[in-house]
Amino acid sequence: MSTTSQQTADSEARREYPRIGLYIDGEWIYDRQTATEVRNPSTEEILGPVPKATPDDLARALKAASRGFLAWRDTPPQQRVKVIQKATALMRERLHSIATAITLENGKLYSDAYAEADRSLNFFEWNAAQSLRDYGLIVPGEAQMQKFILRQPIGPVAAFTPWNVPISSAARKVSAALSAGCSVILKAAEETPGAACLVVKAFEDAGLPAGVLNLVFGNPAEISSTLIASPVIRLVTFTGSVQVGKHLTQQAAAAMKPVLMELGGHAPVLVCEGVDGAAVGRLAARGKTNASGQICASPSRFIVHHSVYQDFVSAFAETVNSVQVGDGFRKDVQMGPVASARRLAAMQSLVDDARKRGARIAAGGNRIGNIGYFFEPTVLADVPFDADAMTTEPFGPLCACVSVNDLGEAITLANSLSVGLAAYAFTNSLQDAERISRELDCGVLSINHFGTPDADTPFGGVKDSGVGREGGPSTLDAYIVTKTVLQKTSRV
Incomplete structure (x- = not known):
């Protein structure tokens, strides 16, 4: 490719970079103080600003997730799956834009970015299908006693994703949470926010109810401490370094909340x-x-x-x-x-x-x-x-x-x-x-x-490399609580 052709291609790619915003309760928010600026690692050029969520924004996101959970939880699984499938189809149509954003802000080869985005759609499809097979149980019991084991969504989820696989990690967490019937507050990496915005946009266009999926950026320590301490959040999931994962796990333990951690290795x-x-x-x-x-x-x-x-x-x-x-x-x-x-x-x-x-x-x-x-x-x-x-x-x-x-x-x-x-x-x-x-x-x-x-096999670590697994037949387990119902059938 000639220098002129390369410059033209680079200019066109930069024009495709999405505007970065917060997404709270079905509304895009751009008019906030800049948390950081996204930089192209190949050229060191600035691609655009990333807005910083205020304390009021986080409070609003928590209220929206709480309200969104009640609506999404009670939506029949078949209807939830239709929304997820529609969003996945939209993302498939927009694979070029997603891959372009990833290469601009992360630097990886466009072919690798495209492959990551394409592979990530498998998580949405697999987890949505799994939600239709997530059966409860009836336990044989004595006369006049019925025993049911119900599997129900755990509640609103705080999901923290890294800069290195900006759509793959987000797809794993968002797909599992939404498929299980949970709402989500996604805190994506400020270094690579574009793919997360495009995922959220696809769900907005697919008709996901307001409040079910929210997206925030800003000061990572402030956001994590606020979300994890809130009684609204019922699960904390994070992909990133061992050091940060241990810190978030300690915060979650203080609030008696389960975690799903996929941490570093060597x-x-x-x-x-x-x-x-x-x-x-x-x-x-x-x-x-x-x-x-x-x-x-x-x-x-x-x-x-x-x-x-x-x-x-x-x-x-x-x-x-x-x-x-x-x-x-x-x-x-x-x-x-x-x-x-x-x-x-x-x-x-x-x-x-x-x-x-x-x-x-x-x-x-x-x-x-x-x-x-x-x-x-x-x-x-x-x-x-x-x-x-x-x-x-x-x-x-x-x-x-x-x-x-x-x-x-x-x-x-x-x-x-x-x-x-x-x-x-x-x-x-x-x-x-x-x-x-x-x-x-x-x-x-x-x-x-x-x-x-x-998507069809579990991924996760042992020892300091994490807690829990993402993917495979038990992919929804972290997002589900088991409830035992013991019902007497005799009249009272």
Whole structure:
């Protein structure tokens, strides 16, 4: 693409960026103090302001969610599903606009943003269908006693979503809450608000009653403390860092409220004896550079059997060295920028620490240019176990590679951290695959590929990586309360 053509395409994309507003009780609100400004990480240009919710706005959102819940709870599931299906159809028609907004504000490749948006619609479809299969029970009892187990929506939900998967995370939470019959106050990330606004707009256009879905932005600490402390909110769901997740969980516990937490990880990749180390190294390059490594399931600790270690590292480094880094709208680009100057500094800090401790920089290790938040995909080899890269989730295009002598050592190292979200393993041994499946501390394990769960399978972590699961047959459980009814049939 020529420079002139690229500039024209960039200008058209910027014109498609949505106006960011609060959405409370069926009304869009724009005339508020600016909380922050959205910045394009590829160009560092400002895309627009994000309004800050006032205390009165939050109070109004809580009242709206309370009122909206009563109406939505009593709406028959079949009618709820029709509204969700209509909104999903509208989002499918608007996939280009959603993907464009994500690439503008997040930086990921347009193709990846489109795939994320398209995949996110599966959550709405799956959870809506599950709500029609969410049956109660009748328990056999003695004469003149009927025992019913009812499953009912828990109530208004406070949902907090991250900047790295701006539609995927919102879709998981909003779809499950609405399908279960709950109302929602969605607090999306101020860095990437566009996709959330477009999701809410689709539900507005689909006829969702006012108050059932509300959207707020502003000061994250003020919003979370206000919503969680309110007696209106009955469930707190969050996707983000371990530190923030623990803080919100403590706030929820003080108010005796359940939580659904999908928190950070530091995904190990076990590369076992007998595999083609070079082939796995080439696969790892795509797995690591997907979304610039800024997803919680990104592979980041490569624990490789010594017999294939050199082949693996060489192929991994050679492949990432050929990755074209640039603006996510360019068709010749294979990886976009990191999200912010803060992420650039984090990458450089990990590289500097690893080098100081004796690691080898097999590939990358530096910022690219001085405009845009571009960082080279980086492979650290022979990394000491006490290096920051081995213990701190990089959340960027950086990984640490180490050599081990056997599978037992690999599993011990993989399990040595307090987190356990995603993990990966490459092996040609069914016996080793069974052992890894049984012994590895993680919520999701992918064997011989870098895929992650879709709507039909559960996603979540163990240990510090979270509480509860999103997706799969039990996807609505967190949003449902079980009520036991014991009814005497004799006259009184």
